[in-house]
Amino acid sequence: MTIETKEMMLRTEPFVLNFGPVHPSTHGVYRMRATLDGEVVLDIEPVFGYLHRGIEKLAEQRTFTGFIPLTDRLDYVSSMSNNLAYVMAVEKLAGIKVPERAEYIRVIMAELQRIANHLIANGSFLNDCGAYFTPFLYMFREREKIIDLFEMVSGQRLTYNYMRVGGVSQDIPDEFLPALAKFVKQMPGKVDEYDRLLKQNEILLARAKGVGIISKEQAVNCGISGPILRASGVKWDWRRADPYSIYDRFEFDIPTASDGDCYDRFRVRMEEMRQSLRIVEQAMKQIPAGPVRAEVPHIVRPPAGEAYVHIEAPKGELGFYLVSDDSIAAYRCHVRPTSLINLTALREMVRGWKIADLIIIFGSIDICLGEVDR
């Protein structure tokens, strides 16, 4: 006599859990409907658009200069990089040459922004792991210093609006370079401190190592860029692959890892902070005197045409596509958002892992909702 084992087993049903848009770990107003079998994530379905402000459409009603403040609101934790990508696109469209000093200032700002962004990314990643705010606040302590530097040059602490078509809005003040030198001297020690505290943390290793793996091929196929791509073992960085601005003058390495798990993403970001500090240090020494802005009229009127510019923003490839019809506003503006495209692989990464892993994998992608929804 055989017993029907299927009937003996307890029948369970998957259920749908709604994460967000208001949830402590969705980094803004991201929403995903997760189908769960107990604790195991069977499937997720992202729901976008809670922070949609129509920024791309707004570009068509504003002058080219007037759109710069709106780029701050894309990826609002790395506004400088957004500024940079946008003004570079306009410059390419209008064929404007940027003065030497302005290029150096831009590189310094972009690299400081990268450090600030990675501090937030790693801090909030660890917060998602459940380290109750300690790493988060430690890293904010350092980010604070970077923000102080930005405040010195732009007067703003989050939405800097510092870059202009043809340069930057104003020259750096006299006290900036000494303050920057002090920061560059202190920061490597702080990064080492984080490494000592976190690199071999047993629980962090258990939580992040081998979790949320995305393979090289998958990452490339999904169009993923930035630290996530490099953590999967692809040595790809626009600063080296297509050196824009003056990146060909600096010595730096592209940190990569091989496994493509959450821990590797965390490590790659840590390393990138060190490399960014190297770039800032070199730029600080080489920075020449001179004007910080080319002779550009306040209302730029680029000739009809189109231009696409990509830069290596902290989160990955950030692109601006502009079409001009010989007027003072863009005919069409499109942003290639880093966060949105990096998010496309989330489903592949999280399937089969637990709810807790869903949160840390999502955290390790490091998205910014301002950029996902635009």
Next chain:
Amino acid sequence: MAIVDLVINTQHPLQAVPPDWPGGFWWHWLFFTVVLIVFVLVMVMAVIYIERRGMGRMQSRLGPNRTGPFGIFQPVADAVKVLLKENIVPTNADKLVHWLAPVVAFAPALLIFAVVPFQNGALLADLDIGILYVVAISSVSTLGIFMAGWGSSNKYSLLGAMRNVAAIVSYEIPLVLAVVGVVLIAGSLSMNQIVLAQGIPFILLQPLGFLIFFIAGCAEINRSPFDLMEADSELVAGFHTEYSGMKFAMFYLVEYAEAVAISAIITTLFLGGWRGPVLPPWLWFIVKVVIVFFVMVWTRTTLPRIRIDQLMAFAWKCLFPLAVINLLITALQVLTLSQDLIWVMIPVNIAIMAVLVLLWSKFFKLGWGRVEV
């Protein structure tokens, strides 16, 4: 505490019987009930203050410092704030269960203190089975937490409650096995007798037992890194997501009352309870409780949270075998060694602990836990 001193001093110091209050049983009962409730509430306020300020310092910020000198009235301000909030009950909630849950969770946290000696003989009831009573009572609060999760009709709450039940059922076993080691050495289940037996604090004789008890204790009361039941980054607030107002305050109280309770039990079992030089015994007891609690705050600010399957694996594959080995070694030592050799056992036991913990950590593998779907 002068009255307590009066009561205590009328007895022989090593005679472990409840103080003979003039008027008998009911006076004794009334007096200690009031003392215990006051003690628990004051201690909860104190540890909330210690936790918030301590965490502030550890996280390179100041912590609350606006209410009163050094912010010492912050717990009062918190309590007043929470009490004035509207009490919201979800429409689909099981009203009775939702209402009853905080009470069911709070009662055991208070009941545990009935057998905790504040100084020699100063306890509500010196039960012969004191520690057994603690183990039994402390499991009841699980019921309250599960009721909260079930009654809220919220998926986050339910997940948190499920995790809680799973964790407590698992961690109860190493917890009890660690206690048995202490009981073997002390030769009694009575909390007061266990303290009296600690010429040397049992943390030295039972280092592995202490470690297991501390970890399992943290898991029992949802302290980090085992705070999966209310994992704020995953489950919003776990089982008390749907609670507000007074009922939330009760859960808040339970959380810290349980932390004080487990600190008090650790103090009693492993740190020599009220024993200590110079200071009065009850003050020693409170100092030790605060120190144990401080270690919990420290781990909370230091460590990330572990995952639910890792939590279970840790209980069954790591703590459980270690607790059994610890029990075996302790039993052998108690059986074979005389009391004179007890000092020799301190380095031996610490060495055994170090070897076992290092050995077990080698078995630990990374990157598992994915399910094919």
